[in-house]
């Protein structure tokens with residue numbers, strides 16, 4: 610029957626590993642792509658030399674397609690990302706955005722990648738952005754729901770997927786946000802998804818190069834441990850509740866948000882690094898989505914792709930009936 614996401618991206622399994630800043634580095638990306646999914650470098654905030662170095666590391670592990678991430682908001686960071694991707698030429702540019710998409714700006718960038726032979730995966734948070742991305746020529750659209758790890762968005766994964774599937778039947782769609790089990794993936798197939806993206810679930814894998822304490826924090830977390838920190842800054846992110854998160858939430862409860870925002874920005878500087886690299890799960894920011902409550906182990910990457918897809922397909926083959 611074929612799968613539209615696999616066909617569009619040249620991969621074997623319709624599983625995308627979400628870009629994760631300073632987390633989805635070469636060892637994870639290479640392992641995901643080698644196993645037949647799409648590995649995505651969390652390169653959105655990296656200097657160009659590091660992005661190019663990471664791409665070289667991935668290529669030592671596999672010759673299969675992988676992607677690099679950038680944010681298509683008009684910032685100097687975007688220019689760094691565009692230049693690194695055009696030079697390093699991964700098979701796919703994986704494009705996120707913090708603000709609503711502008712059609713002309715989006716089309717200009719997608720065209721640059723397409724002319725260089727690079728596919729475009731657009732990760733969107735609203736139907737409006739999906740329509741812009743599709744018109745601008747995105748090869749695949751990821752619908753990222755509000756519960757997904759990273760920066761907090763507004764629309765639920767279930768509603769967003771349904772909206773995009775209804776409005777864009779001809780575009781391959783990947784559901785994202787809150788996914789960790791084959792049973793969820795099977796349900797999403799019925800809802801019209803061609804594939805799935807997982808971020809938090811790939812943090813808890815053997816190959817992910819973050820500190821083991823962070824992986825344990827994901828496994829130990831339950832659903833209500835995941836809190837949205839930094840609402841006052843306008844760019845909140847999901848974090849596992851710990852000393853740092855409690856302090857941030859208290860500041861937002863006690864202070865006018867304009868004051869809290871400055872303090873939180875200061876506290877956030879380097880906080881991801883303190884958790885991910887140094888392993889301090891109390892003082893560092895352990896970013897993870899609400900789905901952490903469904904993640905109970907730290908398997909090899911291949912289990913989250915090959916074994917996962919075998920179970921997913923098995924579930925779809927079962928005959929379900931309402932009556």
Ligand SMILES: Cc1cc2nc3c(=O)[nH]c(=O)nc-3n(C[C@H](O)[C@H](O)[C@H](O)COP(=O)(O)O)c2cc1C
Pocket residue numbers: 626627628629630632651652653654678705732753756757758759760785786787788806807808809810896897898899900
């Ligand atoms: C630790 C962490 C860092 C993230 N950093 C980025 C990023 O730099 N760029 C991006 O596009 N998405 C980022 N995300 C979002 C993921 O790519 C993905 O869309 C999300 O994790 C999917 O939801 P899930 O965690 O429920 O699977 C991040 C997510 C996590 C958990």
